[in-house]
Amino acid sequence: MFAFTTQQMAGHRQSVVTTAAALVPLPFGATCPQHTTFYGPGCEIFAQGEAAGQLYQVEFGAVRVYRLLSDGRRQISAFYMPGEVFGFEGDTVHHFFAEAIVGTSIRSFRASQLNDASHILLPMTLRGLTRAQEHLLVLGRQTAAERVAAFLLDLAHRQGGLEQIDLPMSRMDIGDYLGLTIETVSRVFSRLKAKGIIALPSLRTAEILKWKTLEAMSD
Amino acid sequence: MFAFTTQQMAGHRQSVVTTAAALVPLPFGATCPQHTTFYGPGCEIFAQGEAAGQLYQVEFGAVRVYRLLSDGRRQISAFYMPGEVFGFEGDTVHHFFAEAIVGTSIRSFRASQLNDASHILLPMTLRGLTRAQEHLLVLGRQTAAERVAAFLLDLAHRQGGLEQIDLPMSRMDIGDYLGLTIETVSRVFSRLKAKGIIALPSLRTAEILKWKTLEAMSD
């Protein structure tokens, strides 16, 4: 379907600019100059300290946005899936890192060139704020099992409510999003599977078998 | 200075509307119909599920905004101090609870009546988003001591960078903000005090003695 070679997909942390069409209508109804870029797995989209001001919309693939402590501890503040927009910053400089998780195509454009910018940006930013604040409850007050349950349900909803869930991110990424280690994430997955609540057809796929049970777990 | 009696300050979870002056200029440069309300300690400002749309600015006092799990676990997502604004919601309905911590005076007004609303709201919302995302790192990846250090430094900065810090909130509130129990918060305070990094002149006052040490701890 997409004309990228295996080599490009493998990526070696390189990105490939594929197009630069101007004034294409954006999915959320605005128009402005933009272009589409392909990022290989692990490829950096922006880094902490870099100039901000661009917005990014995932076309296909997946993105992680995170912060680091000086000793390397990492907290992923959000994953972004196809259709979702990220890159908002209150500052002129990025406070976070953003990387493609798998081969990812991203549309970008300057926020300032958006017609009627704040009118469109405010609701998106508000949604992001609410999501972040809800995630605070998960990190501050929920157990490992509750965190994983909430994570799976969130992903399922964002992927259209199907039982089959695509997990583009590694166990390490999931751990760094949920404030857990990879071992704990893996153990919870195994326990959920043993109880017949989920199935794991492959490493990067999960299937929710007992939706209600999982929902009851997540709070 | 403020003409509230001790009884009003004690509050018994009651609020007292003190005025309703229209079209007073707001500190951030806008004007719109507004009024000022006094809330006693513990008094609810809005609740989860209630209609949203109002914005609130703390005049004096302090506010906690939080979410609850069904079994009563609480996560405070933010404290608001004099001058700060809260109440943004992406939805028509509140997803959070807001309460006065101590006797608190609050200006409120409809967001929709703000002239040039989104132009003013967007930067404030963005700042809130960045703050929330930074707090995710604290909750997901920092130890108890690091959390408390970060909390004290944040409060100190927001109170003008003085060493003397006013702690309007209880240990319970601090714990529910940092994802810790009151016992752990108390133990960390005691240890910081024993090491001469902070002083605790009273229960609700802290003083930073070794600023650098505390900053080194918080990351």
Add this chain to the structure above:
DNA sequence: CGGGGGCTTGACGCACCTCAAGACAAGTGG
């Protein structure tokens, strides 16, 4: 002076982390 709520301190337990070994999948070269 005598409650009472919030805070501190201690002893103990447990959920999650650390460390380590092994399993599995995918790629690589002979």
Add this chain to the structure above:
DNA sequence: CCACTTGTCTTGAGGTGCGTCAAGCCCCCG
């Protein structure tokens, strides 16, 4: 096509930081 490598994931055993439970203390207020 099959050894061998490499990276990710799983599983186990043991350790630890923080939670739980339980006294006791300290203010504050009556």
